[in-house]
Amino acid sequence: MTTQIIKNKAIVDDDWLVLRPESDTAPESVAVPEGKVIVPLKVWQAQKESLQQRKAIGVWLASDERPEELKNELSRFQVIAVDFPRFADGRGYSLAFTLRNHLGYAGELRAIGDVLRDQLFYMQRVGFDAFAPRPDRSIEDALKGLSDFSVKYQASWDEKIPLFRRTHRKEKTA
Amino acid sequence: MYRYDQYDQTIVDERIAQFRDQVRRRLDGDLTEEEFRPLRVQNGLYLQLHAYMLRVAIPYGLLDSTKLHKLAHIARTYDRGYGHFSTRQNIQFNWVKLDDAPDMLDELAAVGLHSIQSAGNCIRNITSDQYAGVAADEVIDPRPYAEILRQWSTFHPEFAYLPRKFKIAINGAVDDRAVTAVHDIGLTVVHNEAGEVGFRVMVGGGLGRFPMAASVIRDFLPWQHMTTYSEAILRVYNQYGHREDAYKARLKILVKAIGGARFAKEVEEEWAHLKDGPGTLTVEELQRVSGYFTAPAYETLPAVDTEVEHHLQTNKAFANWLKRNVKPHRVPGYNVVVLSLKKSGVPPGDASAEQMDAAAGMADRFSFGEVRVTHEQNLVLADVRNQDLYEVWQEAKANGLATPNIGLLTDIICCPGRDYCIMPNAKSIPIALAITERFDNLDYLQDIGEIELNLSGCINACAHHHLGHIGIYGVNRDGEEWYQVSLGGSQGNNTAFGETIGPWFSSDQIPAAIERLIEVYLRKRNDEERFIDTVRRLGIEPFSDHVYGIPA
Numbered sequence: 107m108t109t110q111i112i113k114n115k116a117i118v119d120d121d122w123l124v125l126r127p128e129s130d131t132a133p134e135s136v137a138v139p140e141g142k143v144i145v146p147l148k149v150w151q152a153q154k155e156s157l158q159q160r161k162a163i164g165v166w167l168a169s170d171e172r173p174e175e176l177k178n179e180l181s182r183f184q185v186i187a188v189d190f191p192r193f194a195d196g197r198g199y200s201l202a203f204t205l206r207n208h209l210g211y212a213g214e215l216r217a218i219g220d221v222l223r224d225q226l227f228y229m230q231r232v233g234f235d236a237f238a239p240r241p242d243r244s245i246e247d248a249l250k251g252l253s254d255f256s257v258k259y260q261a262s263w264d265e266k267i268p269l270f271r272r273t274h275r276k277e278k279t280a
Numbered sequence: 281m282y283r284y285d286q287y288d289q290t291i292v293d294e295r296i297a298q299f300r301d302q303v304r305r306r307l308d309g310d311l312t313e314e315e316f317r318p319l320r321v322q323n324g325l326y327l328q329l330h331a332y333m334l335r336v337a338i339p340y341g342l343l344d345s346t347k348l349h350k351l352a353h354i355a356r357t358y359d360r361g362y363g364h365f366s367t368r369q370n371i372q373f374n375w376v377k378l379d380d381a382p383d384m385l386d387e388l389a390a391v392g393l394h395s396i397q398s399a400g401n402c403i404r405n406i407t408s409d410q411y412a413g414v415a416a417d418e419v420i421d422p423r424p425y426a427e428i429l430r431q432w433s434t435f436h437p438e439f440a441y442l443p444r445k446f447k448i449a450i451n452g453a454v455d456d457r458a459v460t461a462v463h464d465i466g467l468t469v470v471h472n473e474a475g476e477v478g479f480r481v482m483v484g485g486g487l488g489r490f491p492m493a494a495s496v497i498r499d500f501l502p503w504q505h506m507t508t509y510s511e512a513i514l515r516v517y518n519q520y521g522h523r524e525d526a527y528k529a530r531l532k533i534l535v536k537a538i539g540g541a542r543f544a545k546e547v548e549e550e551w552a553h554l555k556d557g558p559g560t561l562t563v564e565e566l567q568r569v570s571g572y573f574t575a576p577a578y579e580t581l582p583a584v585d586t587e588v589e590h591h592l593q594t595n596k597a598f599a600n601w602l603k604r605n606v607k608p609h610r611v612p613g614y615n616v617v618v619l620s621l622k623k624s625g626v627p628p629g630d631a632s633a634e635q636m637d638a639a640a641g642m643a644d645r646f647s648f649g650e651v652r653v654t655h656e657q658n659l660v661l662a663d664v665r666n667q668d669l670y671e672v673w674q675e676a677k678a679n680g681l682a683t684p685n686i687g688l689l690t691d692i693i694c695c696p697g698r699d700y701c702i703m704p705n706a707k708s709i710p711i712a713l714a715i716t717e718r719f720d721n722l723d724y725l726q727d728i729g730e731i732e733l734n735l736s737g738c739i740n741a742c743a744h745h746h747l748g749h750i751g752i753y754g755v756n757r758d759g760e761e762w763y764q765v766s767l768g769g770s771q772g773n774n775t776a777f778g779e780t781i782g783p784w785f786s787s788d789q790i791p792a793a794i795e796r797l798i799e800v801y802l803r804k805r806n807d808e809e810r811f812i813d814t815v816r817r818l819g820i821e822p823f824s825d826h827v828y829g830i831p832a
Contacts, residue, residue, distance in 0.1 A: 194318055194401070196441025200518045203438055208553050224302065224311075224319055231437035247310075254298045257290045259431045260507070260559070262438060267558045268507075269431075270565040275285055 110245050111216070112226075112237040115252055117245055122164060122185060124218055124238070125149065144187050144216075147171050158182060166218060169197040173205045180211045185236070190219035199232045206233035206263045226251035233263035281342050281650060282427045282572040284392045291434065292389045295396055299323050300382040307379070322402055322440065324395025325381055328700050332376040335398040336388060340408035340426040340450075341369030341653040345640035348651050350391045352636035358384050363636070364696060365621060365629045367742060368447070369407050369653045370398055374700050396434060401442045403433035403514070407449045409457045410654040413573060414662045416610045420469040420477055422452035424570040425506060428561065432507040439514045443521035444529035446514070447486075450479075454773075459655060459744065461485050461493045461775035464531045465513060470500065478502045483513060483543065484535030487741035491777045492532040495540030497547060503566070505551075508559040512551035516543070576648040576663055581613025585666035600722065601673050601684040606664075613666050617647075619659040619681040620691070624716050626680075627709040628694040629657030638679040646672050656693055658686065687730045689798075690716045693744060697737030697754070698761075706754025706761040708737035711790050718791040728798055731811040732771070745769075746777040749812040750797060752790065761787050767797070767823055768815045781824040796827045 111120040124144045127136040133152035138145055144164035150157060157163050164185035167173060176186070186205065188198040198217065205211040216236035217229050226237055230252055239248040261268045269275070284292070299319070306316040320326075324335040336351070343351075351371055355363045358380050359373040366372055376384070388394060398405055408426045409415065429448060433439070439446070451458040452469040460466030466482035479501045485494030501509050513531075520538075522528040535543045591598050607616040619639055622628050631639075639659050643651045646668045647661035654660060659681070664672055676682035685691050692715065695701065697708030712735050719725055734748030738755070745751035751766040763785045766778030785793050798811075800823045805814045815823065 193315070194441050195523060196401075196439070196443075197519055197523075199438040199441065200515050203515070222315060224315070225441075228435075228437035228440055255291065255294050255435065257287050257294070259287075259291070259434055260436055261557075262436075269287060270562065270568070271558060273287070275287065275568060 109238075109241070112239065112245065112249055112252070113214070114235055115249075117249060120238075124166060124187065142184075144185060144218075147175060151175070164216075167201060169195050169201065171201075173201050173209060173211075176205075177209060180205075180209060180213070183213060185214040185216055186211060187216040187218045187238075188234075190217060190221055190225075193220040193222050193225055195220075199228065202229070202233040203263055221248075223248040223251035227254045231258065231262045231264045281344055282339075282423075282569070288392075288431075289389070292392075292394045292396070295323070295394065295435075296382060296385045296389055299385065303378060303382055318400055318441070320381075322397055322400035323381075323385070324398035325376070325378075326399060326702070328374065328702050329698075330700070331374065332378055332381065333700065334373045334376045334381060334384060334395060335366070336371050336373070336393055336395050337398040337405040338369050338371060338393075338653050339430050340406055340412070340423060341410050341655070342423070343651045343653065345643045345649045345651065347391050347393055348636050348640035348643070350388065350393065352633040352640070354384055354387060355633040355636065362630050362632045364627070365631060365653050365657045365659070367655050367657060367693060367695070367744060368405060369410070369655055370405055371653070372696070374696070399445075400440075401444050401446075402440045403436060403442075403446045403448065406430050406433070407447070407458055407463075407655065409451050409453055410652045410660055411457060411607070411616055411662065412452065413575065414609050414611075414614075414616055415453050415455075415457075416608045417454040418452055418610065419454065419471070420452040421570075421573060422450045422458075422467075422469050423573045424566060425452075425467070425469065425479075425503065426450050427569050427572070428506065428565070429510070432510070436514075439518060442514070442518055443523045444526065444531075446517070446531065448510070456772045457655075459747070459771050459775075462487050462491070462744070462747070462771075463494065464517075465510060466494045467506070469503075472500045476502060479506060481509065483547075484532040484540070486530050486532040487744055487746050488530070489527050489739050490533065490536075491741070491746040492536060493775050493777075494532075495535060495543075497540055497544035504561045505555065506561060508554040508557065509547070509551055511559065512547045512554060515550050516546045520546075575611075576650075578611045578614065578663070579665070581611075581665060581667075583612040585613070585669075588666050588669050591670050597684070598670065598673055600726065601677075601682055602669065604684040604688065604726075605682065605686045606669065609663070611663075615664045615666065615669060617661040617664045617669070617672055617676075618654070618686045619661065619676055620683040620685055621658050621681070622685055622691050622716070623680050623683045624690070624720055625713065627696075627699075628692045628712050631659070635679050635681055638675065639681065642672060642675055656691065658691070684722065685725060687732075688725050689719050689728055689731050689733055689794075690725060691732075692716065693732070693734040693748070695736050695738075695742035698756075701737065701742075703738055703740055705756030706737045706763065707787070708735050708743065708754060711735060711752065711754070711763065711787055714787075714791045715794055718795060728802070729810055733794075734769070744771065747771040747775065748778060749815065750794065751778040754787075755784075763787060763790055765790075765793060765797075765827075767820045768812070770812055779820050781820050782828055793827050797823050800826045 133148040166187035449463040450467040462485040481498040482494035652660040736743040736745040736753040769778030
């Protein structure tokens with residue numbers, strides 16, 4: 107199945123499947139289909155031996171899970187996704203920043219779940235480079251959210267140097 | 281005061297463009313109300329009982345005359361001719377139409393004002409000492425640090441969807457006038473033994489349903505690390521703060537749950553990733569920002585002005601005002617003048633457009649064009665010469681800004697309550713007005729002396745009722761409004777939360793109950809003892825006994 111996502115500031119086709127098993131299924135019993143699948147952290151941990159044989163595998167973190175759990179395995183994934191169960195649950199921003207900045211993850215980092223246009227600018231700042239906007243919304247519209255601001259005061263993942271170190275700021279003349 | 285450069289202006293302008301589009305998409309139905317709500321709220325726009333309310337940020341309470349004239353214009357053009365100054369040094373307009381909001385923001389941006397992050401689950405407006413730069417007891421001017429924090433926190437991408445709102449206050453004086461102990465982060469600028477500048481860092485303070493005083497997690501943080509250390513605190517909070525129950529989502533609950541020491545350890549571990557990194561502040565940046573907060577061109581003046589002394593001897597009303605509303609200034613011959621927004625018959629903290637214009641005009645002629653907003657909901661002219669005091673008094677009086685009640689019982693700190701706000705279930709303004717009316721006799725008020733009365737319409741404590749020497753808050757039970765009274769709270773260096781004196785009062789019982797509390801004080805006080813000191817000495821029992829009619 108092909109859908110569209112935003113990746114590197116462009117709309118692209120995507121053939122990854124985000125696996126969201128029923129919550130009452132034990133992680134070791136979850137059936138992982140063939141092909142490119144992004145599995146929940148718990149499924150990865152329970153079925154690591156077989157899943158790591160695959161050519162392509164991705165993992166997703168829930169907002170209450172810790173990125174440190176993937177510490178020594180980051181290079182095994184073609185994609186890591188962070189789930190936003192509600193757009194107002196902001197834990198995913200710190201998760202993403204921690205993955206990038208503290209753990210050094212350099213691969214695709216995808217925002218999934220309740221992903222909406224008006225949060226995309228912040229998401230790209232903390233380290234997301236791929237976004238799967240909610241399917242009931244226009245992806246073309248969502249793309250516009252990436253360019254809401256041209257100035258950033260503070261450092262984050264996208265801009266390592268805060269404004270005061272990047273520019274020579276002078277008082278505005280009257 | 282700070283003035284925007286091209287970067288500051290661009291950010292504010294781009295936010296307005298973004299918001300204008302968000303409003304359009306909301307009106308077109310492309311955004312649901314649930315999706316729109318945090319976007320508008322983080323731009324200061326609340327849906328209240330009767331209309332939208334726009335809360336304009338006044339960073340650390342500092343205004344100039346141009347800004348204040350603009351606020352007057354906004355009040356006249358888009359509201360009903362007045363605004364309400366809040367306990368967080370902001371101003372609220374209560375009768376706003378949604379489709380007017382972007383135009384209001386355009387007008388505000390033209391003079392360097394905005395409503396960014398004045399509400400919502402994000403880092404809110406940074407508050408500070410209303411007497412910063414002029415206070416006689418100031419150790420270090422906190423304003424440059426407050427401005428640096430404002431910029432750092434503005435649109436911080438990681439901290440816009442926190443578990444709950446996040447408030448930072450900063451104080452640089454001996455006497456804490458910024459209520460730092462009840463903020464999520466309370467910073468005090470201090471010197472260490474080597475004479476270097478840094479901060480004592482407190483976290484996890486707050487009021488509301490579970491009032492808590494902040495815990496010190498670091499005795500000295502060198503100033504260069506102010507923002508990286510704050511970032512570490514926020515990152516720990518953002519990941520581990522409760523999110524299910526709004527009443528348990530403030531940082532104070534997390535700090536209480538795991539303890540200050542454990543929280544400090546988490547912060548230090550997180551900070552280890554950031555310490556000395558590019559977020560570290562530079563001397564150049566501090567100097568740049570400090571350059572906006574230099575002292576105005578003070579004249580060399582005699583400490584005493586003979587004409588003022590003459591008026592003082594012959595004019596009792598002027599003398600009263602001088603005693604109550606004029607505070608010491610660090611420079612000889614200058615004074616800090618408080619313009620009271622606590623006139624009898626007017627909701628506490630409300631100012632009409634005419635009063636704002638008048639205050640701005642006085643600022644231009646008598647106080648280097650600056651005005652401050654206090655968290656006690658009054659305005660301040662911070663640099664008034666002795667020789668101008670009489671004229672300032674007359675002009676303030678003519679504009680209803682000279683009620684000589686600063687620090688007295690009728691200087692009530694009060695939230696908007698159920699007359700406007702959607703949160704509380706009880707009214708606060710009519711109670712405040714009834715108390716003010718009861719204590720309208722100035723000699724009586726003067727005799728009672730210094731006392732802080734804080735009145736909130738609900739448990740959320742926007743009026744800081746826990747900190748009131750007398751605190752009142754309201755609830756609604758079975759369609760009736762009831763009020764609880766507490767005694768012995770205080771803000772500042774000895775922050776304390778008041779103790780409830782007993783059963784609830786109906787709204788019409790409150791003025792008499794307050795009067796009875798005062799009766800006990802007047803009977804039992806020693807010499808010059810203030811109300812709060814008598815309460816501390818005697819405890820609440822004699823007060824509650826008298827209020828509830830138990831014979832002594």
